[in-house]
Amino acid sequence: MKHIVAGQIMHESSSLAKHPTEVENFRRTLIWFEKNDVFQLSEIGMRDYLTGIIEKGTELGMEIAPCFCTFASPSGVISASCFQTLMDRFFDGIDTDKPIDGFCLALHGAGVSQDEPDVEGAVLEEIRRRFGYEVPIVVTLDPHANITRKMIESKALLLPSKLYPHTDTYETGEKAAQLLKDLLDQKISPVMHVKKLPLLIPITKGCTDEAPMKTLLEKCSEKETIAGMIACTFVHGFPYSDIEECGASVVVITDGNQELAQETANDIGDYVMENRKDFLSDCLTVTQGVDLAEALLARSHGPIIMNEASDNPGAGTPGDGTFLLRELIRRDIPKTCCGAIIDPQTVALAVSAGVGARINIMLGGKTDALHGTPVALEDVYVKAITDGKYNIMSPMTHGQPVNFGRTVRLQKGNVDIVVASNAFQIMDDGIFLLLGIDVKEYNIVSVKSAQHFKAYFEKISGNIITVDPPGISTGNLETLPLQNIQRPIFPLDDI
Numbered sequence: 124m125k126h127i128v129a130g131q132i133m134h135e136s137s138s139l140a141k142h143p144t145e146v147e148n149f150r151r152t153l154i155w156f157e158k159n160d161v162f163q164l165s166e167i168g169m170r171d172y173l174t175g176i177i178e179k180g181t182e183l184g185m186e187i188a189p190c191f192c193t194f195a196s197p198s199g200v201i202s203a204s205c206f207q208t209l210m211d212r213f214f215d216g217i218d219t220d221k222p223i224d225g226f227c228l229a230l231h232g233a234g235v236s237q238d239e240p241d242v243e244g245a246v247l248e249e250i251r252r253r254f255g256y257e258v259p260i261v262v263t264l265d266p267h268a269n270i271t272r273k274m275i276e277s278k279a280l281l282l283p284s285k286l287y288p289h290t291d292t293y294e295t296g297e298k299a300a301q302l303l304k305d306l307l308d309q310k311i312s313p314v315m316h317v318k319k320l321p322l323l324i325p326i327t328k329g330c331t332d333e334a335p336m337k338t339l340l341e342k343c344s345e346k347e348t349i350a351g352m353i354a355c356t357f358v359h360g361f362p363y364s365d366i367e368e369c370g371a372s373v374v375v376i377t378d379g380n381q382e383l384a385q386e387t388a389n390d391i392g393d394y395v396m397e398n399r400k401d402f403l404s405d406c407l408t409v410t411q412g413v414d415l416a417e418a419l420l421a422r423s424h425g426p427i428i429m430n431e432a433s434d435n436p437g438a439g440t441p442g443d444g445t446f447l448l449r450e451l452i453r454r455d456i457p458k459t460c461c462g463a464i465i466d467p468q469t470v471a472l473a474v475s476a477g478v479g480a481r482i483n484i485m486l487g488g489k490t491d492a493l494h495g496t497p498v499a500l501e502d503v504y505v506k507a508i509t510d511g512k513y514n515i516m517s518p519m520t521h522g523q524p525v526n527f528g529r530t531v532r533l534q535k536g537n538v539d540i541v542v543a544s545n546a547f548q549i550m551d552d553g554i555f556l557l558l559g560i561d562v563k564e565y566n567i568v569s570v571k572s573a574q575h576f577k578a579y580f581e582k583i584s585g586n587i588i589t590v591d592p593p594g595i596s597t598g599n600l601e602t603l604p605l606q607n608i609q610r611p612i613f614p615l616d617d618i
């Protein structure tokens with residue numbers, strides 16, 4: 124039986140976020156499993172890259188030996204000591220008593236540490252240093268990976284998932300296990316080509332259910348029907364990491380045909396660069412967005428979901444931005460709810476006052492000066508308190524534990540406000556349900572998310588309106604203090 128090491132270190136790091144990411148950030152996400160404890164992820168029914176790898180790998184008759192699995196909600200750059208701890212857990216978890224036939228890993232691709240701009244490249248480099256270049260490595264990546272020289276030089280086969288919202292992570296894990304199995308059985312001899320593009324794609328333009336990504340996805344799928352093609356993936360990259368090697372890329376894997384891999388990557392790359400202007404962000408301002416919501420109210424079948432792309436904790440933002448919140452409170456439209464404002468100080472105040480109390484608060488806008496100032500609110504009613512824990516119900520990463528920490532439901536006029544302690548992107552209505560809010564009964568539901576919320580909310584929403592006020596995950600990349608990205612690159616430079 125083939126002995127396969129499986130593991131995961133997953134973090135999308137925003138160099139623009141104020142606070143570094145520590146071990147505590149990983150711990151509180153509730154995904155920190157060592158060695159065989161990793162199998163518990165299957166027991167809780169989590170559908171993600173690593174469970175796809177483990178379950179498919181086992182089904183294919185390989186002996187899967189997990190070393191370590193962790194994930195933290197996207198946040199600031201990983202501290203040097205935290206990165207060292209993650210590396211230690213990962214490598215200490217590898218069973219070296221018997222020969223290793225392969226590695227099948229779930230990495231992100233946009234991890235940055237204080238002294239290592241390429242976390243995934245460093246993991247792969249260390250595997251090669253310890254175990255040599257003979258042993259095959261297959262790695263799944265997030266579509267927001269910034270593919271780097273180190274990753275390519277590691278000779279690992281890179282298999283990014285394709286969809287945004289990322290609803291194909293489990294299937295990508297399965298595909299990775301199959302690829303490794305076929306390679307070990309010598310049914311295929313995969314080769315890879317990566318084409319890096321001088322292009323930054325804002326998260327506001329990433330949705331693969333909409334133009335221009337939808338067309339691009341179809342083009343890649345078409346390429347995959349060519350004989351000998353194993354995978355053709357367009358990788359969005361993650362500008363907000365602000366490392367030299369930020370940017371989009373095309374990754375092609377073929378069965379032994381290097382020329383085909385290169386040609387295909389060039390074809391897709393040329394198409395993208397010719398159409399680069401289609402990837403420019405074009406969202407509404409808060410005022411425009413709320414105006415539109417009011418105009419649509421009477422004829423919307425289902426709640427109007429207003430998402431705030433620029434303060435998306437799923438891209439490492441603080442989640443305490445107040446631009447949209449302030450406007451929704453000002454307009455006081457009947458049946459409005461907002462989730463989730465991350466403000467542990469306000470949560471503590473509400474909890475100590477208790478359910479049924481009325482309090483005066485300064486809500487949000489506390490982390491930095493980039494996401495708006497605190498909103499002063501008087502006579503706010505404390506409706507409910509919860510521990511903020513549940514498992515994701517969305518088709519994306521279904522079953523994943525979520526931990527918003529202590530969370531409260533506050534009411535001001537017609538507006539219900541969910542205020543949480545830990546930053547986490549709104550993926551579904553779980554946090555609302557914990558607090559007794561049925562979003563289907565509301566006129567307007569605001570969420571802090573760029574795209575992932577759609578995997579769940581699309582089917583229950585009447586309309587979706589994206590607004591993009593200032594914030595460190597804005598689609599307006601030229602407004603960000605990006606310093607390290609290799610230039611020239613579109614749209615920061617006119618290419």
Ligand SMILES: [Zn+2]
Nearest residue numbers: 265266267289
């Ligand atoms: Zn992503």
